[in-house]
Amino acid sequence: MNVAVVSDGPLKEGSNVRNIPFFYTSKLFSMGEVSSRNLQEVHLLVIELEDATGEHVSRLKTALAGVLDLPKLCIVSKANRREVVQASAFGKVEMIERDEDLTTLVRKMREMLKPNFEVLFPETTPETTREAFLQTAACLDEIVLAAASSRPMPVRTLARTLHHIYSALTRDGITAWLNAVKCHHSHTYRHSMIVAGLAGTFAQTLGWSHKDQELLTLGGLIHDIGKTRIPLSILDKPGKLSPEETELVRQHALFGRDILKSRLEIPFEVKKMAFQHHEFLDGSGYPHGLAGDQIDTMVRVITICDIFTAMTETRSYKDAMSPRNAFGSLCAMNTKLDQDLVRAFQPVVLSVDLGALNRTVESLFDGKRATGTAG
Ligand SMILES: [Fe+2]
Numbered sequence: 001m002n003v004a005v006v007s008d009g010p011l012k013e014g015s016n017v018r019n020i021p022f023f024y025t026s027k028l029f030s031m032g033e034v035s036s037r038n039l040q041e042v043h044l045l046v047i048e049l050e051d052a053t054g055e056h057v058s059r060l061k062t063a064l065a066g067v068l069d070l071p072k073l074c075i076v077s078k079a080n081r082r083e084v085v086q087a088s089a090f091g092k093v094e095m096i097e098r099d100e101d102l103t104t105l106v107r108k109m110r111e112m113l114k115p116n117f118e119v120l121f122p123e124t125t126p127e128t129t130r131e132a133f134l135q136t137a138a139c140l141d142e143i144v145l146a147a148a149s150s151r152p153m154p155v156r157t158l159a160r161t162l163h164h165i166y167s168a169l170t171r172d173g174i175t176a177w178l179n180a181v182k183c184h185h186s187h188t189y190r191h192s193m194i195v196a197g198l199a200g201t202f203a204q205t206l207g208w209s210h211k212d213q214e215l216l217t218l219g220g221l222i223h224d225i226g227k228t229r230i231p232l233s234i235l236d237k238p239g240k241l242s243p244e245e246t247e248l249v250r251q252h253a254l255f256g257r258d259i260l261k262s263r264l265e266i267p268f269e270v271k272k273m274a275f276q277h278h279e280f281l282d283g284s285g286y287p288h289g290l291a292g293d294q295i296d297t298m299v300r301v302i303t304i305c306d307i308f309t310a311m312t313e314t315r316s317y318k319d320a321m322s323p324r325n326a327f328g329s330l331c332a333m334n335t336k337l338d339q340d341l342v343r344a345f346q347p348v349v350l351s352v353d354l355g356a357l358n359r360t361v362e363s364l365f366d367g368k369r370a371t372g373t374a375g
């Protein structure tokens with residue numbers, strides 16, 4: 001989803017607008033330089049009007065004449081008459097108070113972007129799975145907003161969501177879940193929902209308790225929560241990351257620790273999945289190089305589901321592996337992974353057609369490949 005942010009001069013420290021790149025793929029333009037060409041692929045324009053000069057407002061108005069239907073959201077102080085008059089000069093605009101919190105800003109943007117988010121389910125999607133998907137997507141929105149602020153995680157919504165996913169997996173199976181999940185426009189959401197579905201199904205296959213199945217599902221949903229601190233322009237970058245960008249992405253496990261450590265509402269087992277899902281049994285993983293018994297069984301399960309998901313996803317720079325080949329790669333990782341668990345994962349892997357999943361994802365998104373970074 002492309003958002004352009006326009007401001008006259010650098011954004012002030014503490015401005016909510018600075019957080020937009022963590023929620024939407026965004027580009028920042030200086031008001032005096034923006035042109036209608038810059039705005040061609042944009043779905044929403046956010047205009048920060050603080051300290052904007054009359055000359056630059058006129059220049060932006062000229063640029064907007066080339067993109068008449070572009071939705072516009074102006075950040076203003078409604079008590080400042082000059083800013084309100086400037087905003088009105090852009091034609092049909094929505095306005096939001098500069099002092100509103102980040103949640104209100106992101107929700108407003110989501111509302112304005114809604115026509116681009118319409119979900120087109122395959123006709124065969126069962127009702128329970130359809131409901132579970134919609135509930136989970138809304139829940140992930142709440143989780144991301146809570147992660148970006150000091151608000152608590154939405155525990156009631158989480159509990160309801162886990163119940164929906166459990167019902168969907170039990171009643172309709174993992175393939176129906178994966179087929180619904182592929183409809184989400186965000187790569188990171190799709191990835192988290194796939195890991196959650198695989199982890200929940202894996203726990204069922206292992207005969208684990210209902211509570212443990214829910215812990216694994218929740219772990220799948222939020223294992224990459226630290227990525228909310230990495231701009232989407234890096235996470236969704238088409239092509240290889242630079243060494244600096246790769247290093248930043250690797251820090252998501254530590255960011256996840258930062259976000260979750262003081263949140264008493266999140267079970268300890270789930271926090272561990274977020275902190276440790278890139279650790280390997282032989283000590284070669286990150287961030288801490290933990291080894292052997294230092295890594296719990298639940299974390300080992302999430303790691304297997306996460307790697308399998310990353311290998312079977314299509315990215316701009318790589319083809320998707322078939323489930324069979326990905327399973328072979330998990331076996332080849334040998335002492336890095338718990339091979340007893342890898343063997344137990346086989347029936348889960350062979351019951352899904354992820355090849356079909358990736359083919360449909362490509363057709364859903366205009367033949368463009370999904371982009372992003374592994375794991
Ligand atoms: Fe990760």
Ligand SMILES: [Fe+2]
Nearest residue numbers: 223224306375
């Ligand atoms: Fe992941």
